[in-house]
Amino acid sequence: MADAVEIRGLTKYYGKSRGIIDVSFNIEEGEIFGFIGPNGAGKSTTIRVMLALLYPDSGSAKIFGLDCMKQSREIAKRVGYLPSEVFYYEGMKVRELLNYSASFYKKDCSKRIKDLSDRMNLDLNKKIDELSFGNKKKVGIVQGLLHSPDLIILDEPTSGLDPLMQQTFFELIREENKRGAAVLMSSHILGEVQRLCDRVAIIKEGRIIKVEKISTLKENSVRRFKFEVESSIPEDYFAMEGVDGLKVAGNVHSFIYRGDVNRIIKKLSAVELVNLWAEEPDLEEIFLHYYSEGV
Amino acid sequence: MNIYRHEIRVNLLTSFLWICAICGISMILMLFYPMIKADMDEYLVFLDNFPPAVKALMGIVTENFSSPLGYYGFAFTYTLLFGAIQAMNLGVGILSKEEREKTADFLMTKPVTRLEILTAKLAASFTILAVTNACYVPLMYLMLTGYADGEFETKTFLLISFSLFFSQAVFFFIGLAVSTVLKKVRAVLPVSLGMVFMFFAISAFAVTSKDDRLRFVTPFQYFKADYILAEKHYEMEYVVMGVAVIMVGIALSYFRYSRKDIQAV
Numbered sequence: 399m400a401d402a403v404e405i406r407g408l409t410k411y412y413g414k415s416r417g418i419i420d421v422s423f424n425i426e427e428g429e430i431f432g433f434i435g436p437n438g439a440g441k442s443t444t445i446r447v448m449l450a451l452l453y454p455d456s457g458s459a460k461i462f463g464l465d466c467m468k469q470s471r472e473i474a475k476r477v478g479y480l481p482s483e484v485f486y487y488e489g490m491k492v493r494e495l496l497n498y499s500a501s502f503y504k505k506d507c508s509k510r511i512k513d514l515s516d517r518m519n520l521d522l523n524k525k526i527d528e529l530s531f532g533n534k535k536k537v538g539i540v541q542g543l544l545h546s547p548d549l550i551i552l553d554e555p556t557s558g559l560d561p562l563m564q565q566t567f568f569e570l571i572r573e574e575n576k577r578g579a580a581v582l583m584s585s586h587i588l589g590e591v592q593r594l595c596d597r598v599a600i601i602k603e604g605r606i607i608k609v610e611k612i613s614t615l616k617e618n619s620v621r622r623f624k625f626e627v628e629s630s631i632p633e634d635y636f637a638m639e640g641v642d643g644l645k646v647a648g649n650v651h652s653f654i655y656r657g658d659v660n661r662i663i664k665k666l667s668a669v670e671l672v673n674l675w676a677e678e679p680d681l682e683e684i685f686l687h688y689y690s691e692g693v
Numbered sequence: 694m695n696i697y698r699h700e701i702r703v704n705l706l707t708s709f710l711w712i713c714a715i716c717g718i719s720m721i722l723m724l725f726y727p728m729i730k731a732d733m734d735e736y737l738v739f740l741d742n743f744p745p746a747v748k749a750l751m752g753i754v755t756e757n758f759s760s761p762l763g764y765y766g767f768a769f770t771y772t773l774l775f776g777a778i779q780a781m782n783l784g785v786g787i788l789s790k791e792e793r794e795k796t797a798d799f800l801m802t803k804p805v806t807r808l809e810i811l812t813a814k815l816a817a818s819f820t821i822l823a824v825t826n827a828c829y830v831p832l833m834y835l836m837l838t839g840y841a842d843g844e845f846e847t848k849t850f851l852l853i854s855f856s857l858f859f860s861q862a863v864f865f866f867i868g869l870a871v872s873t874v875l876k877k878v879r880a881v882l883p884v885s886l887g888m889v890f891m892f893f894a895i896s897a898f899a900v901t902s903k904d905d906r907l908r909f910v911t912p913f914q915y916f917k918a919d920y921i922l923a924e925k926h927y928e929m930e931y932v933v934m935g936v937a938v939i940m941v942g943i944a945l946s947y948f949r950y951s952r953k954d955i956q957a958v
Contacts, residue, residue, distance in 0.1 A: 446957060451955040474803055479798075487794070487796055502803040
């Protein structure tokens with residue numbers, strides 16, 4: 399299948415300060431792709447280059463096979479974008495803003511506007527400046543989806559939405575995805591990426607350090623071991639390859655282990671155990687693991 | 694067309710106020726004329742006592758005061774000053790407000806090119822300037838007709854009056870170009886007022902120093918009412934200069950705007 403997004407060696411500096419360096423990844427059509435990293439890692443920069451808001455220093459970005467710089471107009475017809483913070487023309491009513499937004503796409507969006515606003519519980523007759531942050535975000539969501547885009551780009555989409563609205567929002571995104579839309583969602587919250595995405599790119603200090611399937615990331619035989627011992631064991635007892643983040647709280651020890659399970663079981667069997675837990679770590683821990691490695 | 698309509702809509706109130714201000718100021722100045730005409734000799738003596746620099750700054754050429762059209766040329770100095778501020782405000786603000794109010798993300802991720810955005814905004818701005826002039830010129834024509842019983846040279850009147858629009862175009866494109874060159878325009882008024890008054894000061898200096906080279910630097914000097922009154926035509930070299938400034942302004946704005954990085958908020 400053709401790729402919805404193809405990014406190759408994208409680099410962008412703001413003067414001398416780093417934006418992104420040599421960023422490459424692909425998003426397949428119909429895929430939900432997560433983009434994760436701490437604030438300032440370069441998530442928004444990448445997205446803004448894709449939307450032709452920023453001009454890259456080098457590298458290329460293509461959406462649906464079209465060049466993001468040269469063919470931004472064609473691309474924009476098929477892309478819906480929800481910025482992390484939404485700002486609209488003050489003094490306009492929600493309905494007017496949405497109609498203005500719809501007027502850029504040469505199709506009738508009135509039914510979509512009504513459906514989406516009903517779903518998001520959004521009052522179309524309010525003025526934009528009277529809306530709370532969360533409600534502005536809702537306007538942003540409707541505005542980003544009203545033309546049934548084939549690629550939906552979400553930059554930190556859930557900030558400002560209450561949990562119930564987040565739920566509705568995720569449902570909406572899943573429906574759009576079922577309809578055939580590819581989704582790129584940036585976030586620094588792993589939980590929401592884990593909930594929604596098929597694959598994830600991890601970005602740190604402007605560089606992609608890993609692109610991985612969510613399932614692989616979770617499997618990859620990384621386990622959290624937690625056990626209680628009868629009497630204390632030497633501090634360096636678990637100083638072996640694959641063990642990371644050893645924590646000791648009284649007699650309870652825990653660490654993340656990556657590698658051949660038999661090796662660690664053999665090691666553990668030599669210790670007098672009171673209790674043992676082997677758990678699947680959440681993405682947060684795996685993520686921290688990637689970061690602490692200083693890749 | 695949708696961007697054009699949107700721009701007209703959001704600029705409606707401000708433009709209405711500007712039209713009122715420009716027409717109002719010009720009208721009030723013109724209303725003084727019958728009074729001045731009645732005591733012309735005393736006024737002339739009074740004005741002749743002004744230092745030349747002040748006279749230059751105020752656009753007073755006493756020989757012209759005896760005719761309504763001559764007085765109109767004097768009043769025009771102030772109309773032009775206001776017109777320049779209106780045009781400069783528009784020029785500095787029309788693009789930069791999208792970034793300042795952070796609506797650029799919205800607009801620029803729509804299926805329009807930046808060139809289309811800029812063109813629509815130019816069209817809206819020039820509609821506003823054209824409407825301003827379409828209110829101002831007939832109003833002045835009516836007033837002058839009243840004062841002079843229809844006995845004034847329409848051609849000279851029109852030459853002076855149309856120079857408002859030309860000058861506004863020059864100021865507009867200077868403002869526009871500056872707004873695209875600056876990384877960020879935090880507020881329109883300080884930038885636009887600052888530039889207008891700088892040009893106005895240079896203009897006064899050009900008159901007092903009689904240095905014609907300085908006249909090329911300030912759009913206030915491209916169309917001089919007293920010259921038009923005497924010669925009944927524009928000064929070609931300054932018209933060319935005005936056109937050149939507009940061309941450079943357009944080119945620079947399109948070039949800069951099409952490549953400008955829109956920073957995250």
